[in-house]
Structure formats: structure tokens, C-alpha cells
Amino acid sequence: MSADSPSSEIKHRLGAVLFADVVGYSRLMGQNEVDTYSALKSLLVRLEDACRKFDGHVAEIRGDGVLALFDTASSAVRFAVELHRIADENNETRPEDQRIHFRAGVHLGEIMTDERGVHGDIVNIAARLQEIADPGRICVSATVYEQIRNRLRYGYEFLGPQTLKNIANPIPTYCVRSEVEGVTMAATLRPSPVQPEQPRPDTPSVAVLPFVSMGGDPSDGWVADGLTDDIILNLSKFKNLFVIARNSAFFFKAQSMSPRDAARKLGVRYIARGSVRRAGNRIRISVELIDADSERTIWGERYDRVIDDIFAIQDEVTESIVASTAVLIEAQERQRLAQMVPNDLAAYGYVLRGQQYLHKYTRQDNHEAHTLYEQALERDEGYARASAALSRTLNIDWRYSWTNDSDQALDTALGFAQRAVNLDPTDARGFGELGFVHLYRKDHDASLGSYRRALALNPNDADLHSDFADAMVHSGDNETAIHHLKQAMRLNPYFPDQYLWHLGGAYYNLKQYDDVIETVNKMNNPTEGQRILAASYAQLGKVDTARTIADKHREAHPNFSLDHWAKVQPDKLEDDTQHFVEGLKKAGF
Template identity: 75%
Template sequence: MSGQDKTSTVRRQLGAVLFADVVGYARLMGNDEIDTYSALKSLLEQLETACQAHDGRVVAVRGDGVLALFETATNAVKFGIELHRIAEQSNASRPEDHRLRFRAGVHMGEILIDDRGIHGDNVNIAARLQEIAEPGRVFVSSSVYEQIRNRLRFGFEFLGPQRLKNIAEPIPAYCVRSEIEGAAMAATLRPDSPPAHPQLPGIPSVAVLPFSSLGGDQSDSWFADGLTEDIILNLSKFKNLFVIARNSAFFFKARTMPPQEAARELGVRYVARGSIRRASSRIRVAIELIDAESGRTIWGERYDRDIDDIFAIQDEVTDAIVAATAVLIEAQERKRMSQAAPADLAAYGYVLRGQQYIFRYTRQDNRQAQSLYERALARDQDYARASAAISRTLNIDWRYSWAKDADHALDTALSFAQRAVELDPTDARGFGELGFVHLYRKEHDAAIGAYRRALALNPNDADLLSDYADALAHSGDNETAISSLKQAMRLNPYFPDQYLWHLGGAYYNLKEYDAVIDTLTRMNNPTEGQRMLAASYAQLGKMELARDMAARHREAHPNFSLERWAKVQPDRLAEDTQHFVEGLKKAGF
């Protein structure tokens, strides 16, 4: 009889479940048990209050974990972001090794509720998503994403189907970013685009997968990543090689798959992979080049050298891959393509560390990268790469209004880019940053010229191609812009949303509004495409859709000013700006 009573108290309910726990809690307790316990207790009290403010309730606290239930996915995700903000605020006064950082998972579905709490597979999925989340991030399932994608102005990075512990089927997951601006530049999968196994290019094609760090200290991973990136950069300079972009290659860092499968996904013939072990002033680099068609290793080498020889190793690896892929390049051409090494090896180390931060595209990470690049330049004032990198951080600050004085940031970016190209006229990065600054100073010919110089030096740089295409579209050459963007997407199969935004802009200028809509609906961050979508629907006479999109945009961007936007637009042709303004006004802006 009692068993029947227990069963009758169980009920089913649709809800959004959030699970969060503290990263490295056992270590923190080992360091200082009383301090950690007190700090967590205070944090949990704040979180319970914040949870109630988001119309949720904390169902259980399990040690360092919080289980909360919400009626809507919107409130669950908002609370997840607020949870991290509260934790960071609390951490501000604590030493770095005593800080409490959470990770969180959110899933939505039917759950079982009884007097003891909430249960069922959907609760377990939230807990498992939390386990794979990065510190300071909220990972959500696709069921949550579909509910919030058009409602919340957050960034969403699709992570693909994730195999979670004790969950039978893979769960498609997304990482939520509260700083949406940089999310548009982050490499990402497309949920509606399964790997198409692109056709092989007509020239030798290669992907360099991230090298693994075999040392006991995983903090050395920045060195392995930096070496991988520089080998990609060296190979990218050759016109008769097709080289997969760094962003897409690094997608395979957390994915374990045979090199032949990676080659199929990326659409290349050859795959290079390797490992690095550092010990004091010595370094061991092992690398192999695999022919994906046959599965054979066609070249392999191991280098045991002093760390000072790192640039010589890079050159040897580049030459070996070029030779093994049967690319006919004159020795003089190879020499011209070699990068200028810094006078101080520590300067190079600071640049590599900076690269760890800049590709995360958040305000805090961009500042951290800038600080490291400045330290590199302090060690070697003639280091062109560091000067170009500082220019890039300033351009990002300007692009996303992270700089207090926007005009000053753009002017300073210009001076660093000019200095970079003076120091090393063979480095594409300086010319790329120069192109961006000139475009937004509305110096169109100078911008196009700088981008062309950059691409002549590095024709395989997908981000450069995308930025060049944007400059072309703002200069009235939309057909070439579209062609360049399609090439960028082939070089960088896991391209960021920004490529789609640039492509949509070119189609809009050509009044191909259906193509705009088709392009922008592929964005992982739909709120960032709403403005152009609203204008396109309005131009097609689909006024109900246009007004709905405009209303969603106002909710996500309450401070948007059409007048300010029109002033900032770097269009060479006044009619292009007016054409967009006309569409926005029709939509109700």
C-alpha cells in the first residue's frame, strides 16, 4: 500500500533544469577548508535570491552543486549568466588560487517531481552538460537553444552532438556567451549543415591539426598551439598550396578522430599532426604527414633541439611539407616567404601566449592579449608581428565599442599597423589591420590596396579574405565580395557568423533579398541578423515578418540608433547606405 502511495505522489512537469557546480572544489577545500566553505555558503545565499528573482527555485544543493528549476528556458539561461556574474563579483576580492568559478548546464524537457525533488533523464542531461562546460560558461541543449535563440541577445556557439556520460543518444549542445559581440567572430559548427565532404581543390591541399603537448605541465599547451599556428601561417603563404584556416584546424583539438576522417570533413588530401615535449631549454617535436587517400605516412621526423632553434624547426617542417606535397616552389620564393624572427625569444613567447586569448573574442581576453603583445614589444621594439597584433586588439576594441575613446583606438591601431608594415613588409597581418582601419576611416582605396597586399602575401588567410570582401562590398564591388567570401568559407569550413553577415550585406546591396534571408538564417546568433532580415522582408513586401523582426531587434538592442548607424557605415556609395536605411524605415525602425 505504501508503494502505491509513493507512486501517486510523483507527477510530470515540463521545465528548464539548471545544474551548476564549482570547478576544482576538492582542490580549493584542500587549500583552505574553512575559507572555501564560508565563501561558498555566502555565494549560495546570493544565488538562491537571484534564482527567485528569475522566477526559479533552488531544488537542491549537493555539496558544491546547485540544482534549480524554472518554468521557462529564458529565465534558466538568464540565471545561468547571472550566476557567473555574481561569482566573478565575489572573486574580485579573493586571491587567484582561492576563487570560486562555476560551470553550468541547462536542459528543457519533461521531468518527474516528488517530495524528494526532481528526477529523470532530463535532469541528468543538465548535470552532464555541466560536466563538459568550460569554467564561467553555460552549456545548453538544442531544446533550450530553440526556445531562446530569437529572444535573448547572447552569443551561441554550436558544439555539435555531444556524447554525455550514461545518456544513450548524443545531445546537440551550444555554449552561451554573454558578450555576444565577439561570438560573431568565433569559429563554429552549423547545426543545419552536416559535414559535406567538400570536393578536393585542384592544387595540393593540407590541414595541420593542433599539436599535442606531452609534457606533464598542461600550461605548456600554448607553446604547442603556437607552433601549430605558425606552421599553418608559413604554409598559407604559398599560392600553389590550399591550406585549411587555423580556426577550422583547431576545431579538431578536442575531437578524437582518425586523420583520414578529419581530411574528409575538411576536404583536403594531406593531414599533418604532431606532438611537443618541453624540458627546460630543450624541446622535442615529432611530426608526420599523412596522405588521406591511402592512409600512409609519407613523411615523418623527430627534432631534439635547444628551444632557441624553434624557428629553424618551423622552417624545416614547412619545407618538408611543401616538398612532400610535390609543390614546385623556387628556393628564392621560399626565402622571401620566411617570417622575420624576433631578436628576443621571450618576445616570441609573449606573442604565442597572446594568441591563446585573442581568438576567444571577449573584452577581458582581448585586454589580456593586448597586455602580452605590449610585453613582447617592450622586449623587442622592432618586432613587427607584435606591433600588428596590438593593432588587431585595438581594432577589435573599436569594432565592439569596448574602447572608452573609440576614435583614439582607431587612430592608435593605424599607427601600430603602419609601424608593422614598415618593420616587415612581407608580413600579411600588418597590411590586414591597415585595411580594416582605412575602411572605417572611409579611405576605401587605401583599404582595398592594403587588403590586396595582405592577400598577395598570404592567399590562404580566410579571415583576411572575409574582411577584404566586406571592404569590397562597402566599396560597391559586391560580385567580387561574394566570390571572396565563398573562397573564405571553403578555406575555413567552420567559419564564424561574421562571414554570413558580410555575405548578407553584399546580397542586400545587389537587392537579392531572398539570398539575404537564406544566408542570415544560417547564423547561430539570429538576433545579430535581425536588422538586415527586417530590411529584406520589408523590401519584399512581407511587412508582417519585417515588423516582427524589427520588434525583436528593439527588444534585443534597445539603444540602437538608426542615425548613428548611418554615420558609422563605411559605404563609398551614399545610395548603398540610403538603400539600407530605406529598408529599415519600411520595417518600422
């Protein structure tokens, strides 16, 4: 082969490729071509400088897209996070409709370069991963995830195998979030089943899929999502009905799937679905209940009413689903269905908008939810649901240290939770928030009592089962905790890492260290389980493995203090705390 042949000019090396692209670039250019071009040019200069700090270099600028090369997956992902931070900082001085946001994709493999640029599947896959990322997010291949999962303390959500344009085989994909805390609470797929698929329960079982918003205004989506939320909530109150949790049901929001397939994935007999169209002060809601075995609609209805009737519509839909699945409605449960509604419909709107932010589990979104719940209470100070929701945002702030005064946040959360249960003693949410606050104030009996009241009011709330289980673990009743966690996982098949964390804690207290290791290794965010994992290996005598994990933990959590951790643990039994401290010390903490 001659020295000047095309093949001899191609260089091969292993590395990571990042592709980032501006969201809605054509729209921005159409609004103000000169300003957008100037702003992007300035931004790209900053990004090139930042890229070098992460041992990478920008290989190409493709219009509004950036192609950068790195030696390691860790460097590429750290730069991707920095890219979004720089863009957000730059946007602070720009009008909201002129802000520049990126999507990013990262893949790891063999890079081919020649005098014409960078080539190969690795570039194509990175570019296609970028296309499926939400604005401000990073999508990475499983190859990248395996390299960074124990090294970088970010949040990882498994999106499943993704079919990418012009890529032959589906690519298992993860979304990376800079804030890891909230991801442990968010529902997620997992690369492999955590437990064998369970048969349908003996009682009638139903999943309510997210209602579709048919209006022309995308911002009206909160109406459809909120209505779905509330129908699930109302159905959950019937103990003779098995209802899939909201988080798992909402996994099907962007998917096109037959009722039979959705029912099979969720392990239920019936699927409810519908659509919402809002026009002025009128709302049209279509609902149908489908028997997944026969794919036959066994009940359907269309409501064309003024929007003030939305609470009556919710009640009608709930009772029709319950009646169609042949469940006896006890008088007490029927009475409980009539939840206290706000005097001001606008207050209800604020709560529904708040729910959209709350379930995103980021510091900023939690703050947005908090503000909306406050506005709801300003409109209707007697609205129990808004008070319970405010308590929830404060509990989340406390849990993840998203507030400067953690003690005050917990005290304020307690006040709002108590106010909620006083206003409406039939609402499970207020009692659930009371249970959380009492636990971390180390009032175990009050915590367990509040959770029991909450579950009596809403026996199908998966997160309540998990939180109750956590309180049981800290109170020394680990076997009961495991039972509730398994029930939570069945109600919420796409359960968050938090369930696994709680389950690992129960197994550790029972000294079932192999079960701890098996459980924690199924977390999508392993840096959050490294302490209990290291302690379990150490207790099994595998000290070298334990200390390797402890070293990774120090890298991801440089500010961890064992003394501080032991002080804030809400264990009722001192022996449980010391048992964990013993394992951590053996592991080298």
C-alpha cells in the same frame, strides 16, 4: 489506484532545469576546508536570492551543486549568466588559487517532482551538460537554444551532438557566452551544412592539426599551439598550396579522430600532425605528414634542439611539407617564408601567449592579448608581428566598443599597422590591419589596396578573404565580394557568423533578398542578423514578418539608433546606405 500510491504523489510540469557545479571543489576543500565551505555557503545564499529574481527557485543543494527550476528557458539561461557574474564578483577578493568557479547546464522538458525531490531525464541531461561545460560557461540543449536564440542577446556556439554519460542519444548542444560580439568572429560548427561539401582543390591540399603538448606542465600548451599556428602561417604563403585555416584546424584539438576522417571533414588530401615536449632550454618536436587516402606517413622527422632553434625548426618543417606535397617553391615565396624573427626569443613567447587569448574573442581576453603584445614590443621594438598584433587588438576594441575612446583606438591601430608594414613589408598581417582601419576611416581605395597586398602575401588566409570581401561590399563591388567569401568558407569550413553577415550584406546590396534570408538564418547568433533580416522581409513586402523581427531586435538591442548607424556605415556609395535605411524604415525601425 489509491490516493496514497507512489504514482499519485508525482507531479508533472513543463519547465527548465539548471544544474551548476563548482569546478575543482575537492581540490579547494583539500587546500582550506573551512574557508571554502564558508565561502560557498555565503555564495549560495546570494545565488538563491538571485534565482528568485528570475522567477525560479533553488530546488536542491547537492554538495557543491545547485539544482534550480524555472518556468521558461529564458529565465534559466539569464540566471545562469547572473550566477557566473556573481561568482566572478565574489572572486575579486579571493586569492587566485582559492577562487570559486561554476559550470552550468540547462535543459527544457517535463519535470517530475515528489516529496523526495526532482526527477526525470531533464535533470540528468542538465547535470551531464554541466559536466562538459568549460569553467565559467553554460552548456544548453538545442531545445533550450531554439527558445532563446531570438530573444536573448548572448553568444551561441554550436558544439555538435554530444554523447553524455548514461544518456541514450546524443544531445545537440550549444555553449552560451555573455558577450555576443566576439562569438560572431569565432569559428563554429553549424547544425546543418551551409553549403554542399566541395571536392578537393586541384592543388595539393593540407591541414595542420594542433600539435600535442607532451610536457608535464599544462601551461606549456602555448608552445605547441604557437608552433602549430606558425607552421600554418608559413604554409599559407604558398599560392600553389591549399591550406586549411587555423580556426578550423583547431576544432580537432580535443577530438580523437583518424587522419582520414579529419581530411574528409576538411576536404584535404594531406594531414600534418605532431607533438612538442619542452624541458628547460631544450625542445623536442615530432612531426609527420600523412596521405589521408592511404593513411601512410610520407614524411616524418624528430627534432631535439635548444629552444633558440625553434625558428629554424619551423622553416625545416614547412619546407619538408611543401616538398612532400610536390609543390614548386618559387624564389619569391621561398624568400617570403623567412619571416622577420624577433631579436629576443622572449618577445616571441609573449606573442605566442597573446595568440591564445586573442582567439577567444572576449573583452578580457583581448585585453590580456594586448598586454602581452605590448610586452613583446618592450623586449624588441622592431618586432613587426607584435606591432601588427597590437593593431589587431585595438581594431577589435573599436569594432565592439570595448574601449571608452573608440576614435583614439582606431587612430592608434592605424599607427601600429603602419609601423608593422614599415618594419616587415612581407608580413600580410600588418597590411590586413591597415585595410580594416582605412575602411572605417572611409578611405576605400587605401583599404582595398592594403587588402590586396595582404592576400598577395598570404593567399590562404580565410579571415583576410572575408575582411577584404566586407571592404568590397562597402565599396560597391558585391559580386567580387561573394567570390572571396566563398573562398574564405572553403579555406575555413567551420567559419564564424561574421562570414555569413558579410555575405548577407553583399546579397542585400544586389537586392537578392531571398538569398539574404537564407544566409542570415544560418547564423548561430541570429540577434546579430535581425536588422538585415527584417529589412529583407520588408523589401519583399512581408511587412508583418519584418516588424515581428524588428520587435525582437528592439528587445535585444534597446539602444540601437538608426541615425547613428547610418552615420558610421563606411559605404562608398550613398545609395547603398539609403537602400538599407529604406528597408529598416519599412520594417518599423
